[in-house]
Amino acid sequence: MGQRVQQDVQRNEFRCVGMSRSGNHAIINWIISQLPGHYCFLNCAEPKQNPFTSARPLREWGESYRTNIPGFDLSREQRGQFSEKDYLLYSYEDCFLGGLNHPQFRKNRERWIGRSGEVNSLLILRDPFNLFASRIRAGLLLGHYTHGTKPISIYNLRRIWKQHAREFLGERRYLKRRVLVNFNRWTEEKAYRADIVARLGIPFTDRGFNQVSDVAGGSSFDGLRLMGRADQMDLQNRWRAYEHDERYWELFDDELVELTRKIFGEIAPVRYYEAYGKQAETG
Secondary structure, eight states, X not given: OOOOOOOOSEEEEEEEEEOTTXXXXXXXXXXXXXXXXXXXXXXXXXTTSXXXXXXXXXXXXXXXXXXXXXXXXXXXXXXXXXXXXXXXEEXXXXXXXXXXXOHHHHXXXXXXXXXXXXXXXXXXXXXXXXXXXXXXXXXXXXXXXXXXXXXXXXHHHHHXXXXXXXXXXXXXXXXXXXXXXXXXXXXXXXXXXXXXXXXHTOOOOOTTTTOOOOGGGSBTTTBTTTTTOGGGSOGGGGGGGGTTOHHHHTTOOHHHHHHHHHHHOSOHHHHHIIIIXXXXXXX
């Protein structure tokens, strides 16, 4: 008797990784808006756990998923009774990369999410100057934490960003079949966005680019005020709100700034750090 061939549950699996306030939801929504088939997205899963059971609500008292699959039943998916999908997407935030390939996940992945035809990992990276400014404004730093889960420490904030940056540069290789997304370039270069979806095998329409994700209240600085006009956000100058705040500059060190320079170039906050920020950092 021949061995039964196990079928793919989803044709494509996208693991999206980035630090909170790196534009994760904007990029995920943009990808979803261009998908040509049935999809399921699971929000902010926990490493080493089943994404269907560990995903967090997209909004307060809301669902942890977004889908266009008719009759989708999360409880059935959690029990391993999977619906067929063209795309399964799930995201991780504020986590070290080693946990994403933990033996526990590798052992259980097909039982937890089913077989995938093709798997891609998207690593989303935003420059730390604007990222940290957005996290401060959102209440994620410097003693002003307002979200529902325990914040990561400033020490781990730096460590995670540096690890992601080294992965981005190819100095580490935790992720297989990586699609690297430079958030700064994504916001400004249409050709760069087209290249990203080409690598994912998606027809490029750029649909959804100007939408503002309403997860966690939207933009840290603009909220939902610029819904449909996201290209008008001043995303590269969020750091200016804290340029005279010594506590802000204490978040940085020379290693972090050098990694920033390698990936994002000689951007304005790098130059400012070299001229003034280091003085504030050292007192």
